[in-house]
Amino acid sequence: MTPDLRTAVGDLRLANPVLTASGTFGYGLDLEDLCPPERLGGIVTKGLSPLSRRGNQPPRIAETAAGMLNAIGLQNIGVEAFCSDVLPELRRRSVTVVVNVFGESPAAYREVIARCERAAGVAAYELNVSCPNVSAGGIEFGHRPAALASLTAACRAETGKPLWVKLSPNAPDLVGTAQAAVDGGADALSLINTLRALAIDAVARRPVLQRGYGGLSGPAIKPVALRMLWEVHRALPSVPLVGIGGIETGQDVAEFLLAGASAVQVGTAVFRDPAAPLRILGELERFCAAQGVAAVGELIGGLQWL
Amino acid sequence: MTPDLRTAVGDLRLANPVLTASGTFGYGLDLEDLCPPERLGGIVTKGLSPLSRRGNQPPRIAETAAGMLNAIGLQNIGVEAFCSDVLPELRRRSVTVVVNVFGESPAAYREVIARCERAAGVAAYELNVSCPNVSAGGIEFGHRPAALASLTAACRAETGKPLWVKLSPNAPDLVGTAQAAVDGGADALSLINTLRALAIDAVARRPVLQRGYGGLSGPAIKPVALRMLWEVHRALPSVPLVGIGGIETGQDVAEFLLAGASAVQVGTAVFRDPAAPLRILGELERFCAAQGVAAVGELIGGLQWL
Amino acid sequence: MIARRDLAARVASVEDLTRTCFRLELTCREPVVAVPGQFGMLRCGAELDPLLRRAFSFAGVRQVGEGWVVEMHIKEVGKGTTLLRRLAPGARTSLLAPLGNGFTLAGLSGGRLALVAGGIGLPPVLFAAEVLAAEGRPFDLFFGAARASELYEIDRLAAATAAVGGELGLCTDDGSRGEAGVVTGALERRLAGGREIGRVLACGPDPMLRALGRLATARGLDAELSLEEPMACGVGVCLGCVVELEDGSLVPSCKEGPVFPVRRLGERWRS
Amino acid sequence: MIARRDLAARVASVEDLTRTCFRLELTCREPVVAVPGQFGMLRCGAELDPLLRRAFSFAGVRQVGEGWVVEMHIKEVGKGTTLLRRLAPGARTSLLAPLGNGFTLAGLSGGRLALVAGGIGLPPVLFAAEVLAAEGRPFDLFFGAARASELYEIDRLAAATAAVGGELGLCTDDGSRGEAGVVTGALERRLAGGREIGRVLACGPDPMLRALGRLATARGLDAELSLEEPMACGVGVCLGCVVELEDGSLVPSCKEGPVFPVRRLGERWRS
Numbered sequence A, B: 001m002t003p004d005l006r007t008a009v010g011d012l013r014l015a016n017p018v019l020t021a022s023g024t025f026g027y028g029l030d031l032e033d034l035c036p037p038e039r040l041g042g043i044v045t046k047g048l049s050p051l052s053r054r055g056n057q058p059p060r061i062a063e064t065a066a067g068m069l070n071a072i073g074l075q076n077i078g079v080e081a082f083c084s085d086v087l088p089e090l091r092r093r094s095v096t097v098v099v100n101v102f103g104e105s106p107a108a109y110r111e112v113i114a115r116c117e118r119a120a121g122v123a124a125y126e127l128n129v130s131c132p133n134v135s136a137g138g139i140e141f142g143h144r145p146a147a148l149a150s151l152t153a154a155c156r157a158e159t160g161k162p163l164w165v166k167l168s169p170n171a172p173d174l175v176g177t178a179q180a181a182v183d184g185g186a187d188a189l190s191l192i193n194t195l196r197a198l199a200i201d202a203v204a205r206r207p208v209l210q211r212g213y214g215g216l217s218g219p220a221i222k223p224v225a226l227r228m229l230w231e232v233h234r235a236l237p238s239v240p241l242v243g244i245g246g247i248e249t250g251q252d253v254a255e256f257l258l259a260g261a262s263a264v265q266v267g268t269a270v271f272r273d274p275a276a277p278l279r280i281l282g283e284l285e286r287f288c289a290a291q292g293v294a295a296v297g298e299l300i301g302g303l304q305w306l
Numbered sequence C, D: 001m002i003a004r005r006d007l008a009a010r011v012a013s014v015e016d017l018t019r020t021c022f023r024l025e026l027t028c029r030e031p032v033v034a035v036p037g038q039f040g041m042l043r044c045g046a047e048l049d050p051l052l053r054r055a056f057s058f059a060g061v062r063q064v065g066e067g068w069v070v071e072m073h074i075k076e077v078g079k080g081t082t083l084l085r086r087l088a089p090g091a092r093t094s095l096l097a098p099l100g101n102g103f104t105l106a107g108l109s110g111g112r113l114a115l116v117a118g119g120i121g122l123p124p125v126l127f128a129a130e131v132l133a134a135e136g137r138p139f140d141l142f143f144g145a146a147r148a149s150e151l152y153e154i155d156r157l158a159a160a161t162a163a164v165g166g167e168l169g170l171c172t173d174d175g176s177r178g179e180a181g182v183v184t185g186a187l188e189r190r191l192a193g194g195r196e197i198g199r200v201l202a203c204g205p206d207p208m209l210r211a212l213g214r215l216a217t218a219r220g221l222d223a224e225l226s227l228e229e230p231m232a233c234g235v236g237v238c239l240g241c242v243v244e245l246e247d248g249s250l251v252p253s254c255k256e257g258p259v260f261p262v263r264r265l266g267e268r269w270r271s
């Protein structure tokens, strides 16, 4: 029996639940020789802003125990280059494309979405709200429920396509921000983004990263991601969720599905193994077959709590 | 040149900056054959409550990538047994003893401290505020600045000895709770306790731990601990800090000192290597010697920021 | 009590016993003294994943030349045991041992001593058998597994039982060797056949141990079970490995066990 | 471009070159084709710590029987390289390769080609030397290290330079072998002595490369530097390994490098 791998995040149907996470798979074609994007549930682009961005000075990455820090600074080619140079080929290959959007003001987010709306081939948007909101004095959008609700509503006004909001694990009130995003019109929530962290070079007596703090990702954060996912799922059981954080194996995917995710994103694992998303998909299929799971949908939210 | 390892947490002088973390070294004598407590900066006891506690049903622990979850449920022998059966021997050996205190009400915390005040041999108290406050409906003391300030003040009233408050990394407002503890009369802050997390058994479709959630500790959390330590140190530069979280090597200790800690606690590392605190102390000494650091005090808060 | 130590060890050999189990022999320079039922916490790699050591019972300890050789039988079930299986001879590791208590081998007041092992529960039982054989104390031994290919070390077991005129009873779930059915069934049949059993010492999978616990409780048999709880420290400080006792208390099995008399154990093991 | 692949590899041998450096030879069944300056991302262990692969330049690739042998020279500096040094022959790993660009060996318009290596910067330079020697293209080679015991593979370097009538210039900081002082000094002395140098290809520690960058900029020399930035993916998607170019842009060195012409590089490398 071949397990049915199809899933849906709200209205968005996906061939399988394994997507790539923003910032770890380029714009979808960069690793097509090693991991064909059309075989995945979808790809989430590197975060796109209205104009291209240079990002932070190096060093930008540091390895930690079973994890890594990054402070890339949202370097990207800009939405225009993406829509004209990359999107047509993704569309030709029928890749399910989720555009990860960010900006320093609601207007910037709207601009990115508006540009994509004029192109063809975008399946959904994911708002990265872990960036400093210039109008709110640099506090992250994702940290203040009111700001997040109005940002989401502003983006909602630009598109009829599925709108995902990617939650920050550093927000003071996880469920409150989740609720705010839904109130603002989000169709689904993806979580988690990276944990704010610090690596220190004891010899140089300086942070390892040029920017000081960085975001922690990788297997180290998986137990925190699962906890947050389950907390949001219990609080808002009808909201579709996309699970992210330290996924390395098919069994990890099953854990995220059980905790309430309808799909998942694979991030840092790609750096260890560029074909990780495909490998993980195969492992998930075998896991389902071995456990007598006829369709991955059976797993979603299926965790038996206490 | 032998580096001078002496340090002080506020008024409390320590022979060296390496202590053991609560819950990972028993009551100080359990591992004396493998790691003599008198050679350490000090030991922090397993959390003590007025009466002995049975703790949670097993399974209580789960390994994760470079970390582990625990939900011991604060099993302990009770303050009376500690004071009569363990403390005298610790005192005989001149071990610097920090009593980790918890309870479900301010009265319970006070009771533990009051009992210890009647005994001799306690150097300081550390309040574990990651336990549900029954009077506040089960929300952790460490999550609400006002509750934390009044808990700290209540404990302050019981003792003239150094009072440390151990911060929870799950609190919505880290610096706010730190400030509240200081306002309540804390002499120092120790951080971090474990990160709330979840491990799932995908085959059984249940949490691995009987209690559902557990606390994540070990090297996986080190970058988060360093970040929080530095944030608190920057916000409250005059408050003495004790760094905790994933320390495995002498170089890790140097990192925590640079980020503002006056001393550190070694926890999960003991499970991998029961002599870890001593080994780490030796590594720290060699690190200082190699780097030309004449006294560990030179490192404290010495991180060069951006 | 024999002093526990964190022993520097080197891999002497890794050798397959069954499709999934292998023998790991470690050489230590310091003397290793342990009694059957005791275990060690073994480091599985130099890096931080896997983070914790793994608990393994001793299958035997012998002095060889200047050193001591510790024998373990390990089933490959996850990442730690997979790493151990791949160790090359000469590789260095650390073994915190001996830990826990052991089986009560002496002081039998009447009836025969029965050793019972299920699957990878054999190591402490084999160790006990060889100690008993060397000391000339009689015992019977029952060893069960899913199928014939998972019964191993039969020659050593046969030699040990034969040395003291004891019975070696083999069982397989599928009947491919020895008696068909679970190993506790074999024991029950001996009891039904009138054999006087003074004490049972057992190690194996939980369902087998619980069945023995029920049997011992029902018949008032003196029985000791070696339990396997997930462990972090192995030395009683993490309180992760607790077992519920008859009085409702939760005690660390790494210190108060891993071997428990059935009568001390809580309901879970007796009904 | 040669297609990159995630190659299944087995350790053929691990052999010390100096006190801290070792040669690692890997055997792959699939063909490995690479040019000098290219590198691979090597997995250092099966578990999640260390998490990331490590970047190593090719020191050479040769076909042996049915397989291809990849030669790397590695300096033990941290946990990944320590694990690699301990690998036993036969151990499995994965090598994502070939990655990045390579040195420009052809198309010299005038003057001599100078290869410059400092310390563990030798692998791509040795690879280039042996390719040039095999093709009969002349070059000089300068190799510097802290002390005589850290100069290695001198016979192969001597053979390669001799094959095309080139100079092999050795330097040590402490003067214990060859010219005393840094390797860039040797190059400067040749220039001062009137040697026409048409292009410099270099790999080594940052201070050496920056000195060369300054020298090349000051003299208008055509020079290519192989840079070492911390890398997570090696394939251009993490944007972790960026290098600042002359126009202020930050480009991933795993894709646009690791070899950069000095004239493309930002201030840091030229002043």
Ligand SMILES: Cc1cc2nc3c(=O)[nH]c(=O)nc-3n(C[C@H](O)[C@H](O)[C@H](O)COP(=O)(O)OP(=O)(O)OC[C@H]3O[C@@H](n4cnc5c(N)ncnc54)[C@H](O)[C@@H]3O)c2cc1C
Pocket: B062, B063, C039, C050, C052, C053, C054, C055, C056, C057, C058, C072, C073, C074, C075, C076, C077, C078, C079, C080, C081, C082, C120, C123, C124, C227, C228, C229, C230, C231, C258
């Ligand atoms: C006192 C004692 C004696 C033991 N003796 C033996 C023996 O002689 N031979 C043998 O093959 N096995 C024995 N075990 C079980 C052995 O410890 C586990 O099989 C082993 O820890 C699995 O590790 P892993 O990394 O391969 O599995 P994983 O499933 O990857 O381990 C994940 C985590 O769960 C823990 N864990 C998993 N299974 C068990 C288990 N059954 N018991 C305790 N912890 C577990 C691991 O220690 C680790 O922390 C014994 C266990 C105990 C407590």
Ligand SMILES: Cc1cc2nc3c(=O)[nH]c(=O)nc-3n(C[C@H](O)[C@H](O)[C@H](O)COP(=O)(O)OP(=O)(O)OC[C@H]3O[C@@H](n4cnc5c(N)ncnc54)[C@H](O)[C@@H]3O)c2cc1C
Pocket: A062, A063, D039, D050, D052, D053, D054, D055, D056, D057, D058, D072, D073, D074, D075, D076, D077, D078, D079, D080, D081, D082, D120, D123, D124, D227, D228, D229, D230, D231, D258
């Ligand atoms: C293109 C390229 C080619 C290289 N070729 C060689 C070679 O031929 N021989 C050789 O010995 N070394 C080479 N290096 C450097 C080598 O990658 C590092 O020495 C190695 O990653 C150190 O790993 P570690 O775990 O031992 O050290 P750790 O310090 O424990 O590593 C911690 C982290 O920092 C990174 N890191 C540490 N040092 C470096 C470094 N110098 N460059 C990049 N990342 C680093 C590691 O990859 C890891 O993520 C090369 C680097 C690059 C980028």
Ligand SMILES: Cc1cc2nc3c(=O)[nH]c(=O)nc-3n(C[C@H](O)[C@H](O)[C@H](O)COP(=O)(O)O)c2cc1C
Pocket: A021, A022, A023, A024, A046, A047, A070, A072, A074, A100, A127, A128, A166, A192, A193, A194, A216, A217, A218, A219, A221, A244, A245, A246, A247, A265, A266, A267, A268, A269, D238, D239
């Ligand atoms: C190098 C790097 C770059 C990232 N860039 C982005 C980004 O542009 N937008 C975004 O929303 N998340 C970004 N992320 C976060 C990931 O999408 C993901 O949420 C996080 O890494 C946790 O998943 P993982 O543990 O599987 O990597 C980035 C992560 C990494 C490691």
Ligand SMILES: Cc1cc2nc3c(=O)[nH]c(=O)nc-3n(C[C@H](O)[C@H](O)[C@H](O)COP(=O)(O)O)c2cc1C
Pocket: B021, B022, B023, B024, B046, B047, B070, B072, B074, B100, B127, B128, B166, B192, B193, B194, B216, B217, B218, B219, B221, B244, B245, B246, B247, B265, B266, B267, B268, B269, C238, C239
């Ligand atoms: C098994 C276990 C039990 C613990 N018990 C306590 C406790 O009783 N009181 C307390 O304040 N912290 C307790 N902690 C938290 C540790 O003291 C420490 O803050 C945390 O583990 C992070 O440090 P580490 O990564 O070095 O372990 C416990 C941790 C573990 C792993």
Ligand code: FES
Pocket: C230, C231, C232, C233, C234, C235, C236, C237, C238, C239, C240, C241, C242, C252, C253, C254, C255
């Ligand atoms: S394993 Fe830590 S108390 Fe038993």
Ligand code: FES
Pocket: D230, D231, D232, D233, D234, D235, D236, D237, D238, D239, D240, D241, D242, D252, D253, D254, D255
């Ligand atoms: S290492 Fe990831 S972009 Fe270069």
